[in-house]
Amino acid sequence: MKAAVFHAAKDVRVEQVELPATPADKVKVKVAYAGICGSDLHAYHHGIGVQIGTPHPLSGKMAPLTLGHEFSGVIEEVGQEVSGWQVGDRVTIEPLIYCGACANCRSGNYNRCDQVGFVGLNDNGGFAEYVLLEPRTLHKLPDNVSFEEAALAEPTAVALHAVRESKLKVGNNVAVFGVGPIGLLTILAAQSAGAARVYAVDVSAERLELAARLGAIPINSLQQDAASVILGETGGVAVAYEAAGVQATLTSALSVVKKGGEVMVIAAYAAPVQLNMMELMIKEASVTSILAYRHIFPDVLALISSGKLDVKQVITKKITLDQIVEDGFELLVQDKSQAKILVQVNEL
Ligand SMILES: [Zn+2]
Ligand SMILES: [Zn+2]
The missing domain is CATH 3.90.180.10 (Medium-chain alcohol dehydrogenases, catalytic domain)
Structure with a gap:
């Protein structure tokens, strides 16, 4: 073969x-x-x-x-x-x-x-x-789930697990850093979990266009300072999902979180990074991460089948x-x- x-x-x-x-x-x-x-x-x-x-x-x-x-x-x-x-x-x-x-x-x-x-x-x-x-x-697979959709079940499971393990509550604002496939799926998962505003932060105009089509508010961090936009409009988000995996996005993710909020790390990092622990402490914020998923595929397939994802x-x-x-x-x-x-x- x-x-x-x-x-x-x-x-x-x-x-x-x-x-x-x-x-x-x-x-x-x-x-x-x-x-x-x-x-x-x-x-x-x-x-x-x-x-x-x-x-x-x-x-x-x-x-x-x-x-x-x-x-x-x-x-x-x-x-x-x-x-x-x-x-x-x-x-x-x-x-x-x-x-x-x-x-x-x-x-x-x-x-x-x-x-x-x-x-x-x-x-x-x-x-x-x-x-x-x-x-x-x-x-x-449920009968109405196509093979194309089913091939997306695995990355969707990552996004859904991240959203479930995060502190997101219905009505909260969130931000997603890095809108590659996992970031885009995280936008969909956060929306289905009841997020109010979902900000999408990236450096690629094309990717941000896709994110905007999914209903996110795009911020191109080459042109705008994500922190001043997000803090200005919301006072800070409950959860910042970090799906890019570099120093700049981790730093920025912490800066847009409100007091008591959370940075949820989904990305894999190629190298160690620094975190401003004083900023974390003053905000009484937390940094959490997930690896893959567990016990979630049946729910992923049910959400795809129902049309909600x-x-x-x-x-x-x-x-x-x-x-x-x-x-x-x-x-x-x-x-x-x-x-x-x-x-x-x-x-x-
Ligand atoms: Zn994968
Ligand atoms: Zn084991």
């Missing part, structure tokens, strides 16, 4: 790989759509976050590895020991790899597993015609697997008008 295989930084090859026979405890999924994520870009451009050199303790896999952790598809084959799933079931994938035995897993916080990993970074993922998966990663709006381009490097990983760092690019792997 065809797969986009990570060999090393800047070396992802779309090539023929052999798919092993389906193990008794796994399910074989034929992939429909797979989304390209910021972490795929970190992996492709810098070799960050992907399993290199030593095998992952749970999956036993390391590079060369197939990337892709945001995907949907159809069950093609069910292992002999697997129950509850049928050939032909339409599914999306919750790509967390966890042990199920450590204290965090046993307390239900499986995203905090001591050995946490991701399908598509620590095991072979969805930029391939077929994937072998543990049944617990699968979530069945129109996630299709963040899709800006669809490509084929053969185009993934040029029109995906490379394009996404050059073309700031792009949000979510979906790879159509099979026509289903």
Whole structure:
């Protein structure tokens, strides 16, 4: 079968790989759509976050590895020991790899597993015609949820988890820093949770246009000082969601939070940053972060199915697997008008 295989930084090859026979405890999924994520870009451009050199303790896999952790598809084959799933079931994938035995897993916080990993970074993922998966990663799609929407369930789960774990209450004002796909989905999630004003702060006019189309108030931080606009209009927001992951946005996020408010960090940071602890203390504010999600996919799918989260709006381009490097990983760092690019792997 065809797969986009990570060999090393800047070396992802779309090539023929052999798919092993389906193990008794796994399910074989034929992939429909797979989304390209910021972490795929970190992996492709810098070799960050992907399993290199030593095998992952749970999956036993390391590079060369197939990337892709945001995907949907159809069950093609069910292992002999697997129950509850049928050939032909339409599914999306919750790509967390966890042990199920450590204290965090046993307390239900499986995203905090001591050995946490991701399908598509620590095991072979969805930029391939077929994937072998543990049944617990699968979530069945409501009939009216398309494969395109279902490929967005994973990043939507991140956004929804961030909003749920934050201090946002119905009627509060919030700000979102960085309106790439996760930032855009956070705008939608905050709106569905009852946010009044949602400010979107970014440096790309094109991205801000998309954010404005979703109903956010755009602020281009190259042209306007986010703090003076937001403090002037609202006196400060209850929650600033940080979805950019750089020093400037963290600093700015804290500056727009009202007293008692919160900075919720969603982004991954490539390097350590500084935080003004006196400003934090004087505001009696807090900084919180999330990693991925837990126990949230059924709610994500229900919200998409009900029309309350129109996630299709963040899709800006669809490509084929053969185009993934040029029109995906490379394009996404050059073309700031792009949000979510979906790879159509099979026509289903
Ligand atoms: Zn992702
Ligand atoms: Zn664990």
